[in-house]
Amino acid sequence: MRRILLAAMLTFLLAPLARAADIERVVSPQGIEAWLIEDHSNQLISVTIGFHGGSATDPRGKQGLARLTAALLDEGAGDMDSAAFQGRLDALGIEFGFDADWDNLTGGMRLLTRDCDEAFRLLGLALSAPRFDADAVSRVKAQMLSAIAGDADDPETLAWQSWLRLALGDHPYTWPIKGTPTSLAAISAADLKAFVARRLARDQMKIAVVGDIDALTLATLLDRSFAGLPAKAAPIEVPQARFATPGGVAVIDRNLAQSVVQFGAAGIMRQDPDFYAAALIGDIMGAGNLTSRLEGSLREQRGLVYSVETYNAPYDRVAILGGSLATKNATAGEAIALVRAEWRRMHDEGPTAQELADAKTHMIGSFPVRFTSTYGAAQALLDIQLEGLPIDYVDHREQLYQQVTLEDARRVARRIYDDAALRFLVLGHPEGVKATLPSPPLE
Amino acid sequence: MSELGMAASPVRSSRRLLAPLVSLLLLVVGLSSPAKATLFTAESFTLGNGLRVVVVENHRAPVVLQMIFYQAGSADAPPGKSGIAHFLEHLMFKGTPSVPAGEFSHRVALMGGEDNAFTTEDYTAFHQTVARSHLAEVMQLEADRMTNLVLAESQVDSERAVIIEERRRDIDNNPAGQLVEMMTASLFLNHPYRLPVLGWAHEMVTLSRQDALDFYHRWYAPNNAILIIAGDVTAAEVRPLAEKIYGPIPARSLPPRQRLTEPTTFAPRQLVLRNADVHQTFWQRVYLAPTYRDPPAATGYGLDVLAELLAGGVNSRLYKDLVIAKGIATAVNADYDASLRDYGRFSVTAVPPVGGDMAKLGRTIDADIADLLAKGVSDSEVAAAKGRLQADAVKARDGLMGPARLIGISLSVGLSLDEVQNWSDRIATVTPADVMAAARRVFRIDTSVTGELQAETQP
Numbered sequence: 001m002r003r004i005l006l007a008a009m010l011t012f013l014l015a016p017l018a019r020a021a022d023i024e025r026v027v028s029p030q031g032i033e034a035w036l037i038e039d040h041s042n043q044l045i046s047v048t049i050g051f052h053g054g055s056a057t058d059p060r061g062k063q064g065l066a067r068l069t070a071a072l073l074d075e076g077a078g079d080m081d082s083a084a085f086q087g088r089l090d091a092l093g094i095e096f097g098f099d100a101d102w103d104n105l106t107g108g109m110r111l112l113t114r115d116c117d118e119a120f121r122l123l124g125l126a127l128s129a130p131r132f133d134a135d136a137v138s139r140v141k142a143q144m145l146s147a148i149a150g151d152a153d154d155p156e157t158l159a160w161q162s163w164l165r166l167a168l169g170d171h172p173y174t175w176p177i178k179g180t181p182t183s184l185a186a187i188s189a190a191d192l193k194a195f196v197a198r199r200l201a202r203d204q205m206k207i208a209v210v211g212d213i214d215a216l217t218l219a220t221l222l223d224r225s226f227a228g229l230p231a232k233a234a235p236i237e238v239p240q241a242r243f244a245t246p247g248g249v250a251v252i253d254r255n256l257a258q259s260v261v262q263f264g265a266a267g268i269m270r271q272d273p274d275f276y277a278a279a280l281i282g283d284i285m286g287a288g289n290l291t292s293r294l295e296g297s298l299r300e301q302r303g304l305v306y307s308v309e310t311y312n313a314p315y316d317r318v319a320i321l322g323g324s325l326a327t328k329n330a331t332a333g334e335a336i337a338l339v340r341a342e343w344r345r346m347h348d349e350g351p352t353a354q355e356l357a358d359a360k361t362h363m364i365g366s367f368p369v370r371f372t373s374t375y376g377a378a379q380a381l382l383d384i385q386l387e388g389l390p391i392d393y394v395d396h397r398e399q400l401y402q403q404v405t406l407e408d409a410r411r412v413a414r415r416i417y418d419d420a421a422l423r424f425l426v427l428g429h430p431e432g433v434k435a436t437l438p439s440p441p442l443e
Numbered sequence: 444m445s446e447l448g449m450a451a452s453p454v455r456s457s458r459r460l461l462a463p464l465v466s467l468l469l470l471v472v473g474l475s476s477p478a479k480a481t482l483f484t485a486e487s488f489t490l491g492n493g494l495r496v497v498v499v500e501n502h503r504a505p506v507v508l509q510m511i512f513y514q515a516g517s518a519d520a521p522p523g524k525s526g527i528a529h530f531l532e533h534l535m536f537k538g539t540p541s542v543p544a545g546e547f548s549h550r551v552a553l554m555g556g557e558d559n560a561f562t563t564e565d566y567t568a569f570h571q572t573v574a575r576s577h578l579a580e581v582m583q584l585e586a587d588r589m590t591n592l593v594l595a596e597s598q599v600d601s602e603r604a605v606i607i608e609e610r611r612r613d614i615d616n617n618p619a620g621q622l623v624e625m626m627t628a629s630l631f632l633n634h635p636y637r638l639p640v641l642g643w644a645h646e647m648v649t650l651s652r653q654d655a656l657d658f659y660h661r662w663y664a665p666n667n668a669i670l671i672i673a674g675d676v677t678a679a680e681v682r683p684l685a686e687k688i689y690g691p692i693p694a695r696s697l698p699p700r701q702r703l704t705e706p707t708t709f710a711p712r713q714l715v716l717r718n719a720d721v722h723q724t725f726w727q728r729v730y731l732a733p734t735y736r737d738p739p740a741a742t743g744y745g746l747d748v749l750a751e752l753l754a755g756g757v758n759s760r761l762y763k764d765l766v767i768a769k770g771i772a773t774a775v776n777a778d779y780d781a782s783l784r785d786y787g788r789f790s791v792t793a794v795p796p797v798g799g800d801m802a803k804l805g806r807t808i809d810a811d812i813a814d815l816l817a818k819g820v821s822d823s824e825v826a827a828a829k830g831r832l833q834a835d836a837v838k839a840r841d842g843l844m845g846p847a848r849l850i851g852i853s854l855s856v857g858l859s860l861d862e863v864q865n866w867s868d869r870i871a872t873v874t875p876a877d878v879m880a881a882a883r884r885v886f887r888i889d890t891s892v893t894g895e896l897q898a899e900t901q902p
Binding site for chain 1: 501502503504505506508544545548549552553554555556557572573574600601602603604605606607608609611612615616618619674720721722723756757758766767770773774794796797827830831833834835837838840841842843845
C-alpha cells in the first residue's frame, strides 16, 4: 500500500507539468523538426513519423508497392538481416511498424525510456538503409496475399473497394492498397529501393514524439537518426480524382444474409473554409455518438441496422462525403430510401440551432480524448502535421468550430447534401432495390 | 469521426479473421508491470452497499473514464434465453423516468464524451469517457440506470431487430465467426460458456421485455458490480462522489450463481467448416485450461510465459518454425485466455499461405508441441519471454481504457487488485520447470477442439 501511495503522489506532482508543457517545436542542429509533448509520468516514449506520398503513387501494374515497402521496413536494415533486426526489437520489447495509405507512408514506435537511443538508431536505419533481402520480401509478400484473401472475405471491405471503383473510375485511389497477386509478383527489390529513394526524404517528413524525453535529448537523436536521409523527395504525381458516374444505385449480387451498403458523393476538402461547418453537420447526420439523425431513423426507431455511420473524409486528391450500413436483404431498399430522405431533409432544412450547438459542444469537448495515451497523442500530432496545419492549431481549434453560424451550416448543407448525387453500392441479395448503374467489376 | 485525415479514413483493414479470437486474449497482452513496482497507480475501496470502486490515475489529459462491470453475462442466462445478457446491455440505453430513451448517449456526447458497452460470458460492462469536469454527472447517469430502467414494448421490439442484425454481421455473414461459435460449443460440453454471447438465433427472436427485466432485477445491483474510474482524478476526489451518488442505492440479495461444470472428456473434437466463399483460411486448436486461481498457483503464470515463448515474437518457437523456416504459415498466435471466471483456454492459431497445406500445418504444430513436451524449454527462451512480457507491462499503463478494462476483467473473474498489481513480479519468478508443468497440464488432446476454416466445398 505504501508503494501505491508513493506512486500516486509522484504522479500528482508531475501532472501539472505534463499539461503545462503543451506542444513544443523541436528543431535539431541540422534542421530536422519534431513536435514534442513531454510527459514523464511513465517511463514510456511514443514516436510517430510520416512521409507524404502513399499508395496513390504506385505505378500501374505494381499496385501494392507503397504498402509492401512499409511492411518491409522492419525486416532488416544496415548490417542487420530480418532476424537480427526483429530480434533486437523483440529483445527490448519495442513496438515498431510502418503502414501506407493512399496519401502517406506512416509509422511509429513505442518503447521504454531505457531503450531510447537504440530505438531511434533502429528507426533511422529502417528508413535510410532497408535491405529488402529476398527471403524477407517473399515472406512478406505471402503475408500480404493472405491479407488480400482476408479482404475478399470481408463484405465491408469488398463493398468499400467496389464503391470506389463505381464512384471514382480508374483513379489510383480505386486500386487496392495491398495490390493484387499479379501486381505483387511484379514488384522487385529494385522497385522497393526506388520507392525508398524517391519518397523517404526530409522535406516530406513529419515527426511527433510524446513521453519521457526532453527537447535537448530529442534534438540529438533526430540528427543521429534522420540527417542521413535525402533532402528532397521526388514530386508526387497523382491526378485529382473525379466522380465518374452520376448518382444512382449499383448492385453486386452475393450470397450474403445481410446486404452491405456503401454510399457517398463529393465532400469538402481539408483546406476548404467550409470544412468545419461540414464536420459539424456530419456529427449531426451520422458521425456522432449513437445520437445522429441516421442512427435515430434506421436503428432506434426501426431496428433496421446494427450500425449506420457517415463521414466527410478529405484526402489529398478528393473529398468523400459518404457512409455505410448493413441490413437484412429484405430491408435494403427501405434503408436506402431512409438515407435519401435524411439527406434531403438536411439539404432542405439544415441543422436546427440546438443540433448545431450540441455538435459544437461534442466536437470541441471530445478532442482531448485523443491525448489520453502517449501513442494516441503522437498520432494526433502527426495527423495535424500531415494535414499541413500549424503547431498552434490545437489552441485555435475551438474557435474554428465556435465561429460556424447556423447560416453557414445551412448553406454548407445545401452545398453538399444532394441526395441525387449519392452513389449507392449494395453487396448482397437486396430486396426493393432497383439498380440504375452498372455493377463495377470485381477483380 | 474526427476531422483529422487518418482517423477519418474509412479504409478498413482485414481485421476480421482473428478479431473474435484475439479479443478474448487481451488479458495476457495487458497484464504486466516493471519489476518491483505495481502495475498501475490504483486504489480501491468498497461502499457500504457492497459496490467495489477502483480509481486508476492517469493525468495525461483532462479526461476521465467511468467503467462499470456487472457480474452477469451470457453464462448466467436461464435455459432457453441465450443472449439475454447482451440484449439487456442494449436495452440499458432505453431510458429511465429522468433520462428519456436516447438521452443517455446524447448527454455523454455533450460532455465531450464517448460511450459504449460490451458483454462477455461473465460480465456486462458500460463505459463513458468525458471531460473531467463532468465526472459527477456521468456517475449520476450510470447510477440512475442501475435501478430505474424503464422499457417500452416498442423499443424492445426494435432493439431485438438490432441485435439480430448484429448477429447477421458477426456470424451469418462471417464463416470465421461461425466456426469459432461451433468450436466454443464443442469445447464446453456442459458449462454455459458453450452459449454464444450474442445468443443462438432461434432463441434471440423469443427474448422478451420481461426476460430482460427479470435478468436486470436479478443481477443489476451495487453489490454485484465493480466501478472503475480512470484518468485525471484521485481516489480522494472520487470517494465522496461515489458515496453520494452510488451510496444510497440499496444492496440486493443475489441469487446463488449455479453453473454446470465440465465432465471428463474422452476424445478430442475436430471441426471443419468448408465454405466456397472463403479465401483466407485458418487452423486453430483450443485446450481447456486452468484459471489463475486454480492450484498450483504458478500454473497461470507459467501459461503466460508458455504462450509467449511459443508465438510471442520473431524468435518464438512456432513463428521461427512455421513462418520463417518452413513457410507453411503467414501468421501464428498462441494465447492463454484467463478472462473467464470458471475455466481458462489455451489456444494456438495459424493462418496458412493462400493455397497452403492445412493438414501439414496442423501436423507440424502438433510435432512442435510434442517436441516441447519431450525436450523441455531452455533457460534463455524463458528469460526472453519474461523480458517481453515485462516490457509489455510498462506499456499497459499507457491510456485509460486498457488499464480500466484489465482491472475490471481481472476483478470480475475473481482476482484481487494485488494480484493484478503484482503480476509482473509473479512473472519474474516463473522457472523453466513451472513452464513445463503448465505445458504438461494444458497440452492434453482429449480436452481440446481443433477447428479448420477451409475454402473448398468438396468433403
